[in-house]
Amino acid sequence: MSVDPIALARDLINCASVTPASGEVFDVLERALAPLGFTVHRFTLGEPPDGPTENMVAIRGDGGPHFGFAGHLDVVPPGDGWSSDPFDTVIEDGVLSGRGAVDMKSAIAAFVAAASRTDQTSGTTSLLITGDEEGYATYGTPRIIDWLNERSIRPDMILIGEPTSVDRLGDTVKIGRRGSVNMWIDVPGTQGHVAYPHRADNPVPKLARVVEALNGLHLDDGTEAFPPSNLEFTAVSTPTQASNVIPATATAQLNIRFNNLQRGTDLVRLVEEIAEREAPGSTVRARISGEAFLTPPGRLYDVIVEAIREETGIEPELSTSGGTSDGRFLIQLCPVVDFGLPNATMHKLDECAAVEDIHALARIYERVLTKVFA
Template sequence: MTTAPSAALALAEQLIALRSVTPHDGGCQALLAARLAAIGFQCHSIDSGPEDFRVSNLWALRRGSAEREDGPVLVFAGHTDVVPTGPLERWRSDPFVPTHRSGLLYGRGAADMKTSIACMVVAAEQFVAAHPAHAGAIGFLITSDEEGPALDGTTQVVRWLTERGQRLDACIIGEPTSVKQLGDMVKNGRRGSLTGRMVVQGVQGHIAYPHLALNPIHQLAPAIAELAATQWDQGNAHFPPTSWQVSNLHAGTGAGNVIPGEAVVDFNFRFGTASSPESLQERLVAVLERHGLDHTLCWTLGGRPFLTEPGSLIAALAGAIHDVTGRTTELSTTGGTSDGRFIAEVCAQVVECGPVNASIHQIDEHVAVADIEPLAAIYRKTLEKMLA
């Protein structure tokens, strides 16, 4: 079998070359399925969504020895979709032509997260070659709807697996979690996301006759100030305090002499386990009512927080990182949401581990070539510690 550096690097380059701007997969999953099927994985395509926004999903599973089927089911998860490139003229090279410069591999998705997926597949190939009768099972859950609305991706696969009674015991998501050096940070949880849209009613009128109108912006301003100053909770040992932020504020007709009739505010809570979505909603409504606002609210729960306490998966992954890099990894729950919020609903142990994240979603996204072989080795050694 080809050694890790050339195999993982070559597969990463193949994936980067496939244009897979969300929700499109660009043929990535067919390539992955062919590699996995060749080493005994049963592969299923689970497409979802409307025709004009079709999402590709892949579930692949390989069982080990029949005598050792009671071992854990360890899943590698990730996404083949990437964010848009931004202005092409600002890239030093074509974002869909994998390019090497000064020891770095450039291309959209290099860090987030096609290199991780390539390393996971190569790790599985090497592990199966060395341990064909391994314990338990290895799974791959890959979607093309992580960077988009995330309505037809991982959440649909989780539902499909649940309907079929498929057990998941541990999951590693290949999100780019490293900060300065490979393996220096692993995410063992993420905050929840609760988004709201508030519409405050006023009375439209001529700006010269304010006594005949009611300006919703003026009515709203003190409430926003109180909400922004509110300490929603103090966080806990695993999560920072909850934050509340306004993302958009819309009002007015476009004319300079008209008091608007309504104001629309988009806002978001990022919260840990110290607060629930319900408690945050109740407290926000109480502020609006205290200020006497004529309002309506629409809520979207993007995901609840999840947390994986130290156990077999964290021990195996942290041990693998130390074996490969000599580093002691830091557990963290910082950053945005990920598909871990869906997987954690059916899997007790979910962590994220991947390359350095400094260039994700940026122009000239890249990953250090020297990190690719060690990342594949980290994934392979985790398999060995849990399933060999």
């Protein structure tokens, strides 16, 4: 039974699975996998606001090698202003449009199509699919890892189908990702009338000193594989908008994208120290999304690069640029590489992917599986 990746991609995209996702979109994927010999396990965890999140582990075969494909069925909210219904796919001039076309339902459909065409006589293939990659991932891929560990199941290598290509399918493979930490710095003060500043304590100038000090930080010069770590402020706020009130608190929000010279906890500690020095009594809240990771050269590199080269004639760039992925969690299990469609329209209005790119991606994934199980 050969699966049509375009038909499956359309069926998946037509499910409005805004993060965190569960239910119908997983039903569609299960119906595609069951006839291919996969045993499908589904479990839903968590409560709002981070849940409920549904996850799926689908396994075919046994023994080694064990090749895992990871991905997510949740999507970001579509936003207003689409040319057509974001959850009713349209194909026009060879382009498939809909939320999730690039990030990353088409890649999941391409992998299922590849698995349907692969004569796997030994070894194990698994799909590790979450409904919460676009959100906080509290009940997503980390819980899939727990499920695997509880059953002593460990892939030898994992390919994540995130959209990594830039200008042309196959031009970029992500061999690692930067870490990410969000922080909120709260500086206390005493509310009062602007005409009587001696009866208040304005936190804004103190927060400004913190911002200036952090903005001048030089974290590192990067490495051969990673660019320099960078800190960016994303918001500054006070609880009152009245022009004649000194606020009781002032808050700055920032994000640090960091390479493997840094650790999230160390960066939080550094920010805490600077905030306390510049504005005594301030507090720092932090959420570490993931640590930086780098997959060393090996079999996973080789089979993916060879498959891309054979299908497209391109020698892909091995990169760590861009945002993070669930590889930040999956690296606990085995080597991880991200590779998928061109990413120019991900998260944008009228997200779309070329039909031929989806077919070609399925062929690349098929080549990867054939090499792994040869």
